[in-house]
Amino acid sequence: MMQMVRARHAIVGGEAVRDFAFVVDDGRIVRAGEGAAMADAHPDLPRMEYGDDRLLAPGAVNGHSHCYQILLRGWADDWGFDRWRDDALYRIIPQLTPEELYWVALAAFVEMLGNGITTVVEFFYLNGAGMRHVEKLVEAANDCGIRLVLARAWMDAAYAPAAFREEIADARRDTLALAKRLNGAGVMVCPSPHSLHAASPEMTRAAVDLARELGVPAHMHVAEARYEVEQVRARTGLTPIAYLDSLGVLGPQFVAVHAIWQSEEEKDLMGARGAALIHNPVTNQYLGDGIADVVGLRRRGVRVGLGTDCDLRPSIYDEMRAATFLQKTAALDGATLSAREAWLMGTRECASAVGVAAGDFASGLAADWCVVDRTHPAFHPWSNPVNQLVYVSDPGIVVETFIGGRKVSDRRRALRYGNDRIAAELRKVATRLALPLDHAAPR
Ligand SMILES: [Zn+2]
Known part of the structure; x- marks a missing residue:
């Protein structure tokens, strides 16, 4: 199914841009460009829109x-x-x-x-x-x-x-x-x-x-x-x-x-x-x-x-x-x-x-992106978003991740099992392998 993704704020080619959109077909970006023009050109496509509180970055x-x-x-x-x-x-x-x-x-x-x-x-x-x-x-x-x-x-x-x-x-x-x-x-x-x-x-x-x-x-x-x-x-x-x-x-x-x-x-x-x-x-x-x-x-x-x-x-x-x-x-x-x-x-x-066709918002590349929270304390909306993601960001600043146009992560939660199940299974592995599990000294 074709859909359009439009964002008030995005990073394209390593630069911050305003009002950007791309069309996704079968997991790939097939068109990308200025948001208003893209919306005019494709009025009938289902649309995913991101407002002022979000920044779209390529995965x-x-x-x-x-x-x-x-x-x-x-x-x-x-x-x-x-x-x-x-x-x-x-x-x-x-x-x-x-x-x-x-x-x-x-x-x-x-x-x-x-x-x-x-x-x-x-x-x-x-x-x-x-x-x-x-x-x-x-x-x-x-x-x-x-x-x-x-x-x-x-x-x-x-x-x-x-x-x-x-x-x-x-x-x-x-x-x-x-x-x-x-x-x-x-x-x-x-x-x-x-x-x-x-x-x-x-x-x-x-x-x-x-x-x-x-x-x-x-x-x-x-x-x-x-x-x-x-x-x-x-x-x-x-x-x-x-x-x-x-x-x-x-x-x-x-x-x-x-x-x-x-x-x-x-x-x-x-x-x-x-x-x-x-x-x-x-x-x-x-x-x-x-x-x-x-x-x-x-x-x-x-x-x-x-x-x-x-x-x-x-x-x-x-x-x-x-x-x-x-x-x-x-x-x-x-x-x-x-x-x-x-x-x-x-x-x-x-x-x-x-050798993977991905890593940016351009025609022919995989529709892989993440959504950054512009209201996060580690994000200053008046500063350059690229500099902030490189120098300031911390885990938690990415709120959603999409691969091939499909959401795969939401606020760091695994969609298939949930994080609790994964943590429990990981602990089982650590226990069987007798990894050090507790470093706290008794008092
Ligand atoms: Zn290595």
């Missing part, structure tokens, strides 16, 4: 997430990366049953919807025991309505837990089966070699070859920690990006995640090959990874999107804020990386990096 695009890492919040903190990975991530996540994974994923996705995220790239490791976990992940995304890009991880390093590890032939068979079923049916399955330390060169090549065959991007963690550069150099004599180029995998379909530790030559190479970057500034601070040269990479034409990675608080507005702060700090210049640039990195530039 944020989350370019990189590991939803199950919400289980690590609040106890596996303040550790070095190795301890965090070995004693938290690799100890807890492999124990999840498919049913438990469903509830954990649902909880994370519902939180994202409440924060105005409408597309998520879920970089998913639990593939070592077959398809049951990944099927539950897809089910959770379908049940809450979030637009899913499945970066289906490939890992074959001996150190990786068995629950994550596969042979190349098995990874290919299962990824292909998923892609055949889901690509074009609302989910995009992207074969994604985990990293140069967790996937062999043969596996990395095979994954990217399959991505090319399917016409989808391949995502890969690259140079998140400084040690990775030394490791790759010792093994191959090359820096990580140069080595990936020597494998023939660097190209417009290649999405590097992190790429913090890079030489100037590697940045040039990423630009020359048309590769994209997903930057995860909150996680990079949390784990003490370092600061990616986002400004330098964008200057070279690299498409840069934002991701919530370890999902401490999965909000792209938080990532936008962190991205600007890190670049300003690194450059010692408050004029570096503006709120508008950060906004675009969390919306349409991220969509372009991950």
Whole structure:
């Protein structure tokens, strides 16, 4: 059914606009423009109108997430990366049953919807025991309505837990089966070699070859920690990006995640090959990874999107804020990386990096939007809304979220189960896994 959405206040192309409207047909925007003119041109269409107390923003695009890492919040903190990975991530996540994974994923996705995220790239490791976990992940995304890009991880390093590890032939068979079923049916399955330390060169090549065959991007963690550069150099004599180029995998379909530790030559190479970057500034601070040269990479034409990675608080507005702060700090210049640039990195530039037609209000894009409360205490209606969402907003400022023209979140409530049920299921998972449940000391 066709309908028109009209708002007194909207953000379009990273700019505040007054009286804007778009026509939605079958989940996509088919026309967009000035509100009064659109209303005249389509007098008979059913209409959804937003008044002076609301602001319409395109849904944020989350370019990189590991939803199950919400289980690590609040106890596996303040550790070095190795301890965090070995004693938290690799100890807890492999124990999840498919049913438990469903509830954990649902909880994370519902939180994202409440924060105005409408597309998520879920970089998913639990593939070592077959398809049951990944099927539950897809089910959770379908049940809450979030637009899913499945970066289906490939890992074959001996150190990786068995629950994550596969042979190349098995990874290919299962990824292909998923892609055949889901690509074009609302989910995009992207074969994604985990990293140069967790996937062999043969596996990395095979994954990217399959991505090319399917016409989808391949995502890969690259140079998140400084040690990775030394490791790759010792093994191959090359820096990580140069080595990936020597494998023939660097190209417009290649999405590097992190790429913090890079030489100037590697940045040039990423630009020359048309590769994209997903930057995860909150996680990079949390784990003490370092600061990616986002400004330098964008200057070279690299498409840069934002991701919530370890999902401490999965909000792209938080990532936008962190991205600007890190670049300003690194450059010692408050004029570096503006709120508008950060906004675009969390919306349409991220969509372009991950190959999804979304992230703005324009013809041909998905009709994904969120409704911001202009009467919220953290919103000053006289100030620039983009700056406020980037620098000031807090959870609660988004009151409704729509995907493909359909409402999927209302005042942070999950529409299918309700938040109480999800919280109870999550607590059951935490109890079975014996996560620390109570840190209060008896008195
Ligand atoms: Zn990651």
